[in-house]
Amino acid sequence: MGGEMRKHPTIICRCNDVTIEDVERAINEGYTDLESLRKRLRIGMGPCQGRTCIPLLIRLLARKLGKKPTEITLPVTRPPVVPIPLELFLKSKDVGGERK
Amino acid sequence: MPCTRNLLSDRRIWSHPILTFKRGRKVKFFFEGREVEAYEGESIAAALYAIGVDIFSYSIKLKRPRGAFCMIGKCSSCFMKVDGIPNTRTCIEPVREGVKVERQKGLAEIPTNGGESDVEDEEVLETDVLVIGGGPAGLSAALATAKYGLKTVIVNEHFKLGGQLLKQTHKFFGSKDLFGGLRGFQIGEELSRKVMGNPNIKVLLQTVAYGIFRGGWVGLAGKNKLYRVKPKAVIVASGASENFLTFPGNDLPGVMGAGGAQTLMNEYGILPGDEVLTVGSGNVGLIVSYQLLQAGAKVKAIVEILPEIGGWFVHAAKVRRYGIPILTRHTLKAVWGRERVEGATIVQVDEKFRPIPGTEKDIECDLVLIAVGLTPDTRLFAQAGAVMRWVPEAGGPVPLRTRYLEVSIPGMYIAGDASGIEEATTAMLEGEIAGLSVVTKLAGPKAEVIERREKLLKFLWDEYRASPLMARAKAGKESVTVSEEEMEEIRKWNPPFVSFGVR
Numbered sequence: 216m217g218g219e220m221r222k223h224p225t226i227i228c229r230c231n232d233v234t235i236e237d238v239e240r241a242i243n244e245g246y247t248d249l250e251s252l253r254k255r256l257r258i259g260m261g262p263c264q265g266r267t268c269i270p271l272l273i274r275l276l277a278r279k280l281g282k283k284p285t286e287i288t289l290p291v292t293r294p295p296v297v298p299i300p301l302e303l304f305l306k307s308k309d310v311g312g313e314r315k
Numbered sequence: 316m317p318c319t320r321n322l323l324s325d326r327r328i329w330s331h332p333i334l335t336f337k338r339g340r341k342v343k344f345f346f347e348g349r350e351v352e353a354y355e356g357e358s359i360a361a362a363l364y365a366i367g368v369d370i371f372s373y374s375i376k377l378k379r380p381r382g383a384f385c386m387i388g389k390c391s392s393c394f395m396k397v398d399g400i401p402n403t404r405t406c407i408e409p410v411r412e413g414v415k416v417e418r419q420k421g422l423a424e425i426p427t428n429g430g431e432s433d434v435e436d437e438e439v440l441e442t443d444v445l446v447i448g449g450g451p452a453g454l455s456a457a458l459a460t461a462k463y464g465l466k467t468v469i470v471n472e473h474f475k476l477g478g479q480l481l482k483q484t485h486k487f488f489g490s491k492d493l494f495g496g497l498r499g500f501q502i503g504e505e506l507s508r509k510v511m512g513n514p515n516i517k518v519l520l521q522t523v524a525y526g527i528f529r530g531g532w533v534g535l536a537g538k539n540k541l542y543r544v545k546p547k548a549v550i551v552a553s554g555a556s557e558n559f560l561t562f563p564g565n566d567l568p569g570v571m572g573a574g575g576a577q578t579l580m581n582e583y584g585i586l587p588g589d590e591v592l593t594v595g596s597g598n599v600g601l602i603v604s605y606q607l608l609q610a611g612a613k614v615k616a617i618v619e620i621l622p623e624i625g626g627w628f629v630h631a632a633k634v635r636r637y638g639i640p641i642l643t644r645h646t647l648k649a650v651w652g653r654e655r656v657e658g659a660t661i662v663q664v665d666e667k668f669r670p671i672p673g674t675e676k677d678i679e680c681d682l683v684l685i686a687v688g689l690t691p692d693t694r695l696f697a698q699a700g701a702v703m704r705w706v707p708e709a710g711g712p713v714p715l716r717t718r719y720l721e722v723s724i725p726g727m728y729i730a731g732d733a734s735g736i737e738e739a740t741t742a743m744l745e746g747e748i749a750g751l752s753v754v755t756k757l758a759g760p761k762a763e764v765i766e767r768r769e770k771l772l773k774f775l776w777d778e779y780r781a782s783p784l785m786a787r788a789k790a791g792k793e794s795v796t797v798s799e800e801e802m803e804e805i806r807k808w809n810p811p812f813v814s815f816g817v818r
Contacts, residue, residue: 224563267389284707
């Protein structure tokens, strides 16, 4: 794992190791919105849930498409918005009440 | 600079011109099977950084070394295996006697020894108000609702209350009413003490709100327990996360958010680096550079891509007095080093921010600070379906809200940096305003409450934000603040799928 001195990739998504080249390639292949880029590259779908990469991705995509960042449609946010151990759902006894 | 330091070196700051760091008792724990020491009250990530551990994990696909980055539980760079549990955020996990910490290498395996876990049954919490986030905005909000007899639950992701106040070592401006003259961490401690001692407030530490569901239920997850709450009002004060940049080597340990470095240095008294290059000359970049200098580091330069310095003159003058060059029209081209930062290459840019070939310059350093702004953390609003707008001046997409800080989800309120990037004073003001709005809604309009709220609103909008220094932030907040009537209209066109409290 001894790294090289000066040859490093540019990482956009730290959680899933997505590089700027990966994103540029996908945009060139026609994945030109955040939803499909997420599905193609898993970018923004790691444990930080896009908190570092989505703002970067929006700027990069806007530049590539000649748009303003504010014109890029944001991806859908679904629960859980933070990663939580699956164990909590598996092992805790449901207390009833309204269905989630 | 040597590229790796000896394990068991000590990066703790033992003498500082203005600060003394309170450290808990010594504890022993295990890193990669080896017994090491820490001080109680430190996070695992801070304790490891203090003894010279730069690499917390190797990434899942490219096996890149990853180290301390945000230090406040927002990113995933500090994930380690803690007592056998992978993907533990070690920056918000307190170090304990005997805890076993290991580096993750690649994608973590699901632990198979599931028999000994202590998961408790889910609990339904009865409360009037749920406050999400224990920083300046959330604490102020909870104190306001509790003051008027509302039962309040406050959840906080970190094991300590206070949020980013805890790393603010500068004295606040303003009147006594606004904590003027106190240092940020002192304000944080004072607010935390008041909240902890308030019989109407239940505090849940290391607990996150993971989603908002039909019928007005909110799901909370603690370390070993789930909760569900159906509050009459929710105040979300989830703060912000630091912006990042794209350049080769941007994930090497030693590339750190300016806020992350501040957490290490000001909250834990650990020097984040010896030789520093700062990227971004806004107030955060300037202030942290100055604080690094005070703590004993050498700041080699501050680079700024724009033709002028972003931060206030008073802060720029201070760092310049100490001989730190502020290089405008410069940017970071790349960072290099074997397993951590050993240096960076900067380059001059033209009017269109394009690098000018031949102007590259290498700077040896072991810390590259990224101080290029913050993005509000608004995911709970997005998930709940609140109507949002992207506002560059606010730092990203933020929900529309009334003057009283209610968003398009009835009974859901916003305060602090989540509502648009400003700073701790406005966060405290917004927190109290949101809290008083909830009081007005749930307990009926009381003259005293309305009067106090109007006074705060007037001060916030007409005095505090009237300064030209706040013009940008003010414009951002103005563009997402709507009247009550406009909000009703917005709700007609975007019917909320969930609401809180009686309407």
